[in-house]
Amino acid sequence: MESRILSSNSNSSHRSDGEGERERFCYCGLPSPRRTSWTRMNPGRRFYGCARYREGSKCKYFKWIDAKFSDRATEVILDLLDGRRQPPSTFVDDLDDVDSKQVEASSANYLKNEVSKQAEVSSVNYLLKNEVSRMKIERKCYQMFIIVLFCYIAYLITKCKALEDKKKFLQLS
Numbered sequence: 001m002e003s004r005i006l007s008s009n010s011n012s013s014h015r016s017d018g019e020g021e022r023e024r025f026c027y028c029g030l031p032s033p034r035r036t037s038w039t040r041m042n043p044g045r046r047f048y049g050c051a052r053y054r055e056g057s058k059c060k061y062f063k064w065i066d067a068k069f070s071d072r073a074t075e076v077i078l079d080l081l082d083g084r085r086q087p088p089s090t091f092v093d094d095l096d097d098v099d100s101k102q103v104e105a106s107s108a109n110y111l112k113n114e115v116s117k118q119a120e121v122s123s124v125n126y127l128l129k130n131e132v133s134r135m136k137i138e139r140k141c142y143q144m145f146i147i148v149l150f151c152y153i154a155y156l157i158t159k160c161k162a163l164e165d166k167k168k169f170l171q172l173s
Contacts, residue, residue, distance in 0.1 A: 026050040026061035031106045034065065043077040045069060051107060 026032040030051045037045045045066045050059040069077070 024048050024063075026052075027059045028052060028057060028061075031110050032061055033106065038081070040078065042068070043074060043081060 024032040024034075026049070028050060032048045033051055034046060034048055037043065037047060045064065045068070047065055048061070048063045050057050050061045052059065
């Protein structure tokens, strides 16, 4: 089941990365962290969401990973959360603070990778421009060679024609 709008029931979460999972990206183009919802409606349920949802992003990327838990499982999780000494919202806020730092680090790494890719593309672009310039010069050289060859052939034809005319003239005399 997929929902693209981040509802008020799932605005508390923390991030966790699984081994072997492919990285997902939100509509903003940033890595979309895997989070766990700690709301009353969906405690412990994992989802992917926009990395900047706390900043009021208009991206609204959202996708559940887990199917909805049974009512009994939800009740047990809520009972466990209610048994803590501090309320779940304080616990979740602490997790979100850690999460926001992880998202910042992930975004920084993503941007660093994009910058290095851009630098690589720029260097390839520079090499290609140099190759194009070299090929243009080479093309001009071939054109000049063809023109010189054509002139030489024209000269030889003219010379042969002159020799033929001279031979005919000598035969007539």
